[in-house]
Amino acid sequence: MSDLVGGASFKPRPRRYRKPLLLSAGVVLVVLAAWLIVALPDRLDCGGSQLTRHGGECVGVTDGSFVFVPDGADDLGKRFRDIQKLIKKENDRVAAEEKNYVKVGLLSTLTPTDTGPQSPRRVLHSLEGAYTAQMRANHTQELGDRAPQVQLLLANAGSRYEHWEPAVDQLISMTDDSAPLVAVAGLSISTTDTQAAAKRLSEHRIPIIASSASADGLNASTIPGLIRVTGSNTDFVSALRHYVRDHDNLSKAILVADDDPPDLYVATLTDAFEKLMKRELGSRPVQPFHGTTIEEDAPPALVDTAVRNICQAHVDMVLFSGRTGDLDKFVEALHHRTCRPDPISVLFVETGPAIAKDEWARLGQDGITVVQASAMDPAWTRDSGTGPGAPRGFHDFYEQYRTRIRYADDVEDALQDGYAVANHDALVTAVRAIRISYSEDPEQPMNQVRVRNALFLLNLDNEVEAASGTLSFASGRNGDPGKKPIPVIETPPGPDRPSLYTTPEL
DSSP states (O other), rough: OTTTOTTTTOOOOTTTTHHHHHHHHHHHHHHHHHHHHHHHHHHTTTTTOOEEETTTTEEESSSSOOOOOTTTHHHHHHHHHHHHHHHHHHHHHHHHHHEEEEEEEEEEOOOOOTSSOOOOHHHHHHHHHHHHHHHHHHHOSSTSSSSEEEEEEEEOOOOOOOOHHHHHHHHHGGSSSOOOOOEEEEEOSSSSSHHHHHHHHHHHTEEEESSSSSOOSSSTTTTTTTEEEEEEEHHHHHHHHHTTTTTTTTEEEEEEEEOTTOOOHHHHHHHHHHHHHHHHTTTTTOEEEEOOSSSSOOOOOOOHHHHHHHHTTTOOOEEEEEEEEHHHHHHHHHTOOOTSSOOOOEEEEEEHHHHHGGGHHHHTTTTEEEEEEEEEEGGGGGGHHHTTTTOOTTTHHHHHHHHHHHTOHHHHHHHSSSSHHHHHHHHHHHHHHHHHHHHHTEEEEEOOOHHHHGGGGGGGGGOEETTTTTEBOOGGGTTTTBOOOOOOOEESOOOOOOEEEEOOOO
């Protein structure tokens, strides 16, 4: 007993280890101080939040507390701040008032640049569309029963998606929260970085609903749990082929293709053009150029030589496999082509219209028609969302957008590029899967696995009434939407609207 209380047999602990221990503690303090010197300024630069600074950009996940704003955008920057304040306000309301709620991440390029693959305006509209879907889910019966409620988290992967890892790691860590993260929407571009981010999320059984990433194979066939609300590049080229074979004046084509390896979008678009329009291409050689939007220090795109070869080939159409920023340079070169008296059509794929109205007259003067397969048609926005060919769900989305985004002066203009629609539909699809899985067993805790298992139940009576069409997700389509309308848009507009192509259901 006396031994236990420090009696005669009690001996103090030897002191010979104190110096090494003190040295070890000193080493730890030095390492900690070094880490703070390196890491703390990055965190302070990002508002002291959980975001970190990579390549001059704040990346990671926020509930709207930190505001992402593009560089040098005054008026646009105000709208970025306004929409993120609205998202923060709704997230705070859900946390304060609701016991039953889940989190959905929007993984996107939230620090866009004018030279990157996503322009600041498109990213702004993406945020507005996602917020509109969140408010519809939480405050109306339009997406079914209002439980569970949804918090929308903003996950910035960098202007070109190259800094996706911190954001994805944070999203994964939230799956065990008391209000868990159960799905991720977004994935707005098709690159190898986007693919890697989706694979990491998939490994943790998190369902992903892509908004505008259209590369073939970027779906459940290669990444379990990945579906998308946009058509694939094969779907878009199928719509263009349908258009071409309706027009007797179009028979000879040449392919102008970006050869940028990290860009899955152009790689699979090139492949789709070569496979589906083999008859029109014949044996004419591909005209390559190097894209300028995915790589930060890319050299200028060399398109003038390709244009000279186009004139030499005597074709009536160009299949352009590249991004919108490079299309602008290519069309400008076409305006100066030596074979200008000969009309030419440029076939292209983009989520929304790629050519500004003030360019239409010049295109007509130089015999150029841009024929674009698109995820939406600007005509839908007319007459408060009831314009020609508008899908059944578009008007309801239009009205909700106009109600929720009160600072938008011109709703029709804001919806033209299609990114509000695409991101709205991605979040709506996530909500439908969440609520199907919840309704099966409301007493069980919600998690990402339950939601992922519901993705391929979104068909028949559970189709998604989206703004861009009534979408059906069946396993035979590997996560690509069935019944998806793919309008073909002529710029300048022709006398007749092109017939509408719809993706197969199965």
